[in-house]
Amino acid sequence: MAERYVSEWLNNQAAGGYVVYDPQTQTYLLPDEHAACLADENSPTYLPGDFQSFTSMVKDEHKVTEAFKSGTGIRWGDHHCDLYEGVERFFKTGYLANLVSDWIPALNGVETKLKSGIKVADIGCGHGASTIIMAKEYPESKFVGFDFHPDSINVARKRAEDAGVENNVKFEVAESTDFPGKDYDFVTVFDALHDMGDPHGASKQIFESIKSDGSWMIVEPFASDKPEENHNPLGRLFYGASTSVCVPCSLATKGPGLGAQAGPAKIEQVVKTGGFTKFRIATKNPFNIVYEVNP
Ligand SMILES: C[S@@+](CC[C@H](N)C(=O)[O-])C[C@H]1O[C@@H](n2cnc3c(N)ncnc32)[C@H](O)[C@@H]1O
Structure with missing residues (x-):
């Protein structure tokens, strides 16, 4: 049958x-070119993770409808579980393709420090895809991934065990405004700053926990400051996910709801409010902007 x-x-x-x-x-x-999009989990064009996250948005449609009416938000942890795995599978492909080869080398001096061994915090790490990729590549460095969603941290710990990197990576439940540790050499936030209820508070916490010669890398979805410049097929995808997930996550704790298409000007304002003085676009591609921030 x-x-x-x-x-x-x-x-x-x-x-x-x-x-x-x-x-x-x-x-x-x-065909091979279809397999790259549909069947190879590690291909940069692999799409089923994206589709999986979108199924969660359909399943949660009633929650979004209520949020539209009331103006309140939806907490990250209140979505269907397909969101968390879908996000991991979707973003991981971009991190595998770009993080070690392009994004880290685009930062001033960070790659050399990572190779020799430094202390790194990955804030809003979700299932830990970015943290584990870095931990594998830079075994001399020590990584800690923080996320306020306990279920995601449990999955991240399992992923680290499966990847055999427990020696140099750990995962802890923590708010971005209140994560433990001081003197980090390198802090990262991947596709999470715009989701936060208090991104300005997170920036301040990062400022207080980073060394004076440390670097903060922020990876955000590609976006321009002007909405009209985001009115294209990619903006359609990002604004769609942002309406159902990113903006509600921030509004759930009375945040500003920056949204996945925040653009460089809003991100710079968040960063500088936290105390940082240096902000630049380190690199970008059609899907992401990578910002480098220093005290
Ligand atoms: C779109 S997901 C990205 C996850 C991960 N960085 C990745 O790239 O796969 C956003 C993450 O930010 C986390 N997050 C949102 N607000 C947070 C906060 N205030 N403190 C800590 N984590 C937060 C969510 O739990 C979620 O895991």
Whole structure:
């Protein structure tokens, strides 16, 4: 019986153009370029993680409807669990493709320090994809990932165990405005600053916990300051997710709701309110902007 399901599903995939059907041999083929988008979890073009996160938005539609009416938010932890795994699977592909090869080398002197061994905090780490990639690449450095969502921290700990990096990475539940530790050489925030209820408070906490010669890397979705410049297919995707997830997360604790399309000017204002004086775009690609911030 299971075969009958598979054959019906395969024809559905062929009708959609995802697989190619050969009537001569009556076989179905997944072309390599389709596999890169649909079947290779580590490919930079892998999309099912994104789709998984969007299924959570459909499942949570009633919560968003209520939030629209009341103007209140939805806490990160109150979403369907597909959000957390979907976000991990979606963002991880970009981190695998860019973090070690492009983003860290674009920062002033950080790569050399990471190789020789420094203290790093990854704030709003979720399931720890970024933290674990860095911990694997820079075994001399010590990493701690913080997130206020306990379920995500439990998953991150399991991921670290599976990746065999427990020696130089740990994960702790903590608010971005109140995470422990001092004298960090390097602080990172991946796709999380705009979600926070108090991004200005987080900036202040990072300022107080970082060394005077330390660096803060902020990775945000690509965005311009002017909304009209974000009115394109990518902006459509980011504003959609932001309406259902990012803005409600921030509003849930009476935050500013910066949104996933905040743009450089708003991020700079957050950073400087916290006490930092140096802010620049270190690098960007069509999907992300990477900011470098120093005290
Ligand atoms: C879009 S997810 C990104 C997760 C992870 N950085 C990644 O790239 O896969 C945003 C994360 O920020 C966390 N977060 C939001 N507000 C936070 C806060 N105030 N303190 C700590 N973590 C927070 C959420 O729990 C969530 O894991």
